[in-house]
Amino acid sequence: MTQPFIGFEKVSKVFGALTVVDQLDLAIHEGEFVSMLGPSGSGKTTILMMLAGFEAPSSGKISVAGRQVDQLPPHKRNMGVVFQNYALFPHMSVADNIAFPLSMRGVAKAESDQRVRRALDMVQLGALSDRRPSQLSGGQQQRVALARALVFEPQVVLMDEPLGALDKKLREQMQLDIRDLHRRLGLTIVFVTHDQSEALTMSDRIAVFNRGKIEQIGTPNEIYDHPATRFVAEFIGETNLIHATAEAADGEVSRVVLANGQSLSVGRKALKPGEQVCLSVRPERIKPSGTQENRIAGTVRDVVYHGDHLRLIVDAAGQTVVLRSERSEAAPTIGDGIEMSFSPRDCWVVAR
Amino acid sequence: MNVLGFSKVVFGLAAMLFLLAPLAAILPLAFTDSVFLNYPIASYSTRWFNELVTADVWRRSIINSLIIGFGTTVLATVLGTLAALGLRRQEASWLFAFARTAFLLPMVVPAVVLGVGLQLMFARYNLANSYLGVIIAHTVIAVPFVVINVSAVLQAIEPRLEQAAASLGAAPPTVLARVTLPLAAPGIISGAVFAFATSLDEVVLTLFVAGPNQRTLARQMFSSIRENISPSIAAAALIFILGTIAAATVLNVLRRYRKPARAVS
Ligand SMILES: Nc1ncnc2c1ncn2[C@@H]1O[C@H](COP(=O)(O)OP(=O)(O)OP(=O)(O)O)[C@@H](O)[C@H]1O
Ligand SMILES: [Mg+2]
Numbered sequence: 001m002t003q004p005f006i007g008f009e010k011v012s013k014v015f016g017a018l019t020v021v022d023q024l025d026l027a028i029h030e031g032e033f034v035s036m037l038g039p040s041g042s043g044k045t046t047i048l049m050m051l052a053g054f055e056a057p058s059s060g061k062i063s064v065a066g067r068q069v070d071q072l073p074p075h076k077r078n079m080g081v082v083f084q085n086y087a088l089f090p091h092m093s094v095a096d097n098i099a100f101p102l103s104m105r106g107v108a109k110a111e112s113d114q115r116v117r118r119a120l121d122m123v124q125l126g127a128l129s130d131r132r133p134s135q136l137s138g139g140q141q142q143r144v145a146l147a148r149a150l151v152f153e154p155q156v157v158l159m160d161e162p163l164g165a166l167d168k169k170l171r172e173q174m175q176l177d178i179r180d181l182h183r184r185l186g187l188t189i190v191f192v193t194h195d196q197s198e199a200l201t202m203s204d205r206i207a208v209f210n211r212g213k214i215e216q217i218g219t220p221n222e223i224y225d226h227p228a229t230r231f232v233a234e235f236i237g238e239t240n241l242i243h244a245t246a247e248a249a250d251g252e253v254s255r256v257v258l259a260n261g262q263s264l265s266v267g268r269k270a271l272k273p274g275e276q277v278c279l280s281v282r283p284e285r286i287k288p289s290g291t292q293e294n295r296i297a298g299t300v301r302d303v304v305y306h307g308d309h310l311r312l313i314v315d316a317a318g319q320t321v322v323l324r325s326e327r328s329e330a331a332p333t334i335g336d337g338i339e340m341s342f343s344p345r346d347c348w349v350v351a352r
Numbered sequence: 353m354n355v356l357g358f359s360k361v362v363f364g365l366a367a368m369l370f371l372l373a374p375l376a377a378i379l380p381l382a383f384t385d386s387v388f389l390n391y392p393i394a395s396y397s398t399r400w401f402n403e404l405v406t407a408d409v410w411r412r413s414i415i416n417s418l419i420i421g422f423g424t425t426v427l428a429t430v431l432g433t434l435a436a437l438g439l440r441r442q443e444a445s446w447l448f449a450f451a452r453t454a455f456l457l458p459m460v461v462p463a464v465v466l467g468v469g470l471q472l473m474f475a476r477y478n479l480a481n482s483y484l485g486v487i488i489a490h491t492v493i494a495v496p497f498v499v500i501n502v503s504a505v506l507q508a509i510e511p512r513l514e515q516a517a518a519s520l521g522a523a524p525p526t527v528l529a530r531v532t533l534p535l536a537a538p539g540i541i542s543g544a545v546f547a548f549a550t551s552l553d554e555v556v557l558t559l560f561v562a563g564p565n566q567r568t569l570a571r572q573m574f575s576s577i578r579e580n581i582s583p584s585i586a587a588a589a590l591i592f593i594l595g596t597i598a599a600a601t602v603l604n605v606l607r608r609y610r611k612p613a614r615a616v617s
Contacts (some may be wrong), residue, residue, distance in 0.1 A: 055516050074518040077505035091534045100411075103523035128563075148520065 003066055005030035005188055006156065011060030012213075013046050015054065015159070020046045028215070033182050035191045035199040038209030044192045045084060048158050051190065052081050064156065075104075077156075078151030084160040084192075087139045088133035095120070095129040095145050101152040119147040122177060137163035143174070149166040153185060153186065160192045175202055179268065196236050200224060208232050230350045233280040240286070240321050242279040246271035255342060260317045264294040265344045276352045285346035286323035288312060288332065292341035295322070300336045314340065375593065382586035389581050390465040403418065413572035414591075417552055420568055424488035424494050425550035429544040431491065432498025433536070437528075439499070440506050461494045466492065467560030474561055481563025490551040497550060498543035505539030506532075538606045543597045552595065567588045 013021040048323030049055040053074035104110040123143035200220040207217040216228040227233035244256035298316025385397040404410045479485035517527045
């Protein structure tokens with residue numbers, strides 16, 4: 001695609017001495033579902049607020065549909081926004097809250113009523129339409145906010161942790177509903193979340209933020225399997241970071257040595273000999289047996305029961321390695337010596 | 353009950369007695385049948401209330417108080433609300449700080465000083481001895497109450513709510529009409545009640561700027577005390593107090609109504 005639908009070009013936002021967003025370049029395509037994932041305070045809300053028009057960038061340009069929007073006031077941007085703290089109008093009923101954007105667009109009463117009802121049904125709140133927001137639970141308020149931002153079918157929907165207050169079951173239901181709406185209406189969605197599994201399941205692409213910068217942007221698969229930095233490897237999913245030193249890089253495979261002198265082969269990656277690196281290996285990719293190419297011996301320190309699987313905490317080569325083990329196997333017990341192994345394809349080298 | 357709790361109650365009752373005793377002393381005299389303002393009351397009647405509504409000076413002054421009170425309420429509420437909206441931004445500039453102080457100044461400037469100034473100015477602009485003049489003078493001292501009350505509710509309104517309205521397609525005037533003002537309504541109404549009460553018992557400024565035709569109830573009470581003390585003053589005071597209690601009740605009802613709106617963040 002040539003021109004991005006939403007484009008950030010060298011956008012920075014500074015509050016006093018604090019740089020909250022730092023030279024951000026980001027291109028989002030029409031109809032794409034992009035999640036912004038990052039720790040608290042990494043600037044996600046600020047980026048969303050700049051896109052919605054409530055904060056002006058300190059420098060840089062933001063464009064939507066090929067048009068620079070810096071001068072466009074928020075009410076002309078036609079973006080649905082779900083705010084982090086819901087921002088429902090306390091003096092209006094649930095139905096009036098949802099009808100608000102329709103009345104702003106001059107939608108006739110009969111049609112408005114019908115669309116409000118459909119939106120309420122979507123978020124399963126049909127019975128509560130006459131309540132005031134203060135009479136709703138946090139999760140119910142969140143769903144009203146969602147309905148209000150979607151009812152006028154804007155091209156772009158910005159969501160700031162819209163599912164944070166919901167319980168697991170409802171959250172999964174809403175995730176499916178949002179994905180469905182996204183596909184059905186061709187919405188472009190920018191979705192902020194703390195929850196990495198939510199980002200992995202819902203997004204076309206994920207941007208991982210740290211201190212106002214994008215650490216990595218890519219498909220969930222790329223982010224999970226090939227984290228660009230140690231921060232991303234640790235932030236997304238659970239991983240083992242095994243300290244090692246690069247040894248040699250000859251063609252298809254590179255080799256690294258552990259602190260105890262053991263040598264392992266890793267996937268192809270340009271490494272300088274002597275470079276200090278970390279091997280990121282997901283717990284589910286390590287086998288509690290010596291069947292794979294890279295073998296490490298260790299002692300089981302703890303076995304943790306997780307219902308469908310066990311987690312083994314193993315001391316090996318002066319470090320702690322966590323791995324996932326099926327329950328059906330003859331499970332090791334605490335104190336057992338075990339041999340673990342993983343394939344070079346399943347480990348990923350990141351800078352230390 | 354421990355000693356501390358007991359002494360708290362005693363002190364509280366003493367303070368209440370201190371505040372209410374003068375009222376308790378004067379009010380029964382409104383129902384006396386005698387022409388003198390003293391105890392004991394030999395027989396009871398409502399003749400002084402009759403006098404209030406039939407005697408020309410009293411009737412006129414009550415009507416004046418209502419005209420001027422309502423005029424002041426409307427003017428002060430509109431101006432004070434606009435001022436509070438304008439002063440809302442948390443800008444730390446000295447200009448804003450100055451403006452904020454300027455709006456509250458009439459509360460601390462001695463009424464006599466204001467009165468002299470207004471009198472001079474009104475003479476110049478032909479406003480002396482006119483209803484408009486008195487309404488303007490009362491508005492000057494009523495505006496701070498509106499500014500304070502409205503500022504307080506505006507402060508409690510989440511900016512996110514107005515942003516949400518904008519993101520849903522509301523232009524700034526619509527945001528004001530559909531979100532900001534409805535949420536500020538309790539503060540605006542209590543500001544209006546304060547403005548009315550201020551106008552009602554204002555004497556000093558009225559002495560300076562009002563002519564004989566704009567004598568208000570408070571002003572009339574003031575002069576009747578000096579000229580001829582009669583129990584009609586006690587009757588007028590009773591009406592005053594009932595009015596004040598009514599205003600306080602309105603405020604309390606509003607406060608209760610306002611709570612749910614504030615609970616949501
Ligand atoms: N108006 C403001 N003035 C000063 N600092 C601000 C302002 N708004 C945000 N910040 C700061 O900017 C940083 C980023 O805030 P932001 O709300 O964008 O974080 P976030 O990534 O959304 O965090 P969370 O996940 O907790 O919502 C924080 O350190 C915050 O204190
Ligand atoms: Mg945030």
